[in-house]
Amino acid sequence: MGPSIDPLLQVRGLEVTYGSRTALRGVDFEVRPHGSLAVVGESGSGKSTLARAVLGLLPKNAYVKGTITFNGMEVRGGVKDLRTLWGVGMTAIFQDVRSSMDPLMRVGEQIEEVINVREEIVRPRKGQHHGEVLEILHEFGFRDPESVSKRYPHQLSGGERQRAALAMAYALRPLLLVADEPTSNLDLITQAQIIDLIRKMAEMGTSILFITHDLYLASSLTDRTLVLYAGRVMEEGATGEVLERPLHPFTRELISPSTNPLSPPSGIGCPFSPRCPSAFSKCVEVPPIKSVGGRRVGCHLY
Numbered sequence: 001m002g003p004s005i006d007p008l009l010q011v012r013g014l015e016v017t018y019g020s021r022t023a024l025r026g027v028d029f030e031v032r033p034h035g036s037l038a039v040v041g042e043s044g045s046g047k048s049t050l051a052r053a054v055l056g057l058l059p060k061n062a063y064v065k066g067t068i069t070f071n072g073m074e075v076r077g078g079v080k081d082l083r084t085l086w087g088v089g090m091t092a093i094f095q096d097v098r099s100s101m102d103p104l105m106r107v108g109e110q111i112e113e114v115i116n117v118r119e120e121i122v123r124p125r126k127g128q129h130h131g132e133v134l135e136i137l138h139e140f141g142f143r144d145p146e147s148v149s150k151r152y153p154h155q156l157s158g159g160e161r162q163r164a165a166l167a168m169a170y171a172l173r174p175l176l177l178v179a180d181e182p183t184s185n186l187d188l189i190t191q192a193q194i195i196d197l198i199r200k201m202a203e204m205g206t207s208i209l210f211i212t213h214d215l216y217l218a219s220s221l222t223d224r225t226l227v228l229y230a231g232r233v234m235e236e237g238a239t240g241e242v243l244e245r246p247l248h249p250f251t252r253e254l255i256s257p258s259t260n261p262l263s264p265p266s267g268i269g270c271p272f273s274p275r276c277p278s279a280f281s282k283c284v285e286v287p288p289i290k291s292v293g294g295r296r297v298g299c300h301l302y
């Protein structure tokens with residue numbers, strides 16, 4: 001039998017509202033086994049909402065419609081913490097490392113806990129996997145793994161904490177890593193280290209859902225890119241094509257920002273219409289998403 005081509009993650013008709021505010025509308029996408037998808041868009045476009053919906057980690061005030069299927073199982077909301085996700089082969093890192101690491105546990109203990117989940121160890125013995133913990137920390141760039149394993153997250157620098165969070169994610173050998181702006185607030189050298197480590201996970205076979213407002217990061221890491229604006233999909237396709245030859249006016253704007261004032265999205269028709277240089281009469285209607293040369297584009301020009 002050849003390798004399965006079923007998507008690992010499939011999202012259909014995802015809509016998320018917070019009270020009267022709609023954060024995502026009609027969002028469809030897939031991530032294939034060993035595939036990587038960047039979700040790009042401006043602040044407030046719904047990227048973190050999308051990440052948290054996939055993880056089942058949305059806050060209580062979020063109302064969700066549509067279906068999310070991961071590895072053949074439907075993802076339901078109300079996941080309390082990341083431990084629940086480890087069991088199904090999903091893990092996540094966030095901009096704020098406090099969301100992915102326990103501040104009250106030593107780094108080594110946290111990595112060991114992940115290994116116990118991976119190995120389905122029912123009655124773990126403390127220190128059982130200490131050797132592997134040290135190896136992983138070493139692989140993730142820590143020159144003194146023994147001392148790092150004994151530290152608490154707050155005793156590390158921002159970049160070290162993010163590397164430790166990734167080491168934890170890696171220890172799981174997950175099917176999917178969801179990374180929500182993991183390099184924001186880090187200096188360029190540390191950013192590059194983090195990107196290398198995520199790439200290392202991708203090379204090991206982990207699928208990546210990479211959330212970013214930074215197109216350069218999207219292009220360096222992923223094979224497909226989904227562009228969001230005001231909670232809707234504008235365009236989706238192979239990363240190189242989307243970023244080098246954008247079809248949607250919003251993607252073009254992302255690549256070479258204009259100096260036009262940023263008007264808020266329209267509530268009627270195409271949300272990008274107030275800012276779109278190509279807007280015309282038809283744009284008072286919501287554009288359907290069409291297939292254009294292997295890409296999906298939501299714009300009346302196509």
Ligand SMILES: Nc1ncnc2c1ncn2[C@@H]1O[C@H](COP(=O)(O)OP(=O)(O)O)[C@@H](O)[C@H]1O
Nearest residue numbers: 018023042043044045046047048049050059061
């Ligand atoms: N917990 C929440 N309660 C109410 N509104 C929220 C909440 N989280 C996000 N939003 C709103 O949903 C929209 C999308 O936010 P978010 O998903 O954080 O976007 P991004 O990550 O692209 O910046 C924004 O308008 C934001 O204000």
Ligand code: SF4
Nearest residue numbers: 270273276283299300
């Ligand atoms: S649908 Fe109209 S307003 Fe929206 S991006 Fe296309 S041309 Fe511009």
Ligand SMILES: [Mg+2]
Nearest residue numbers: 047048049181
């Ligand atoms: Mg965000």
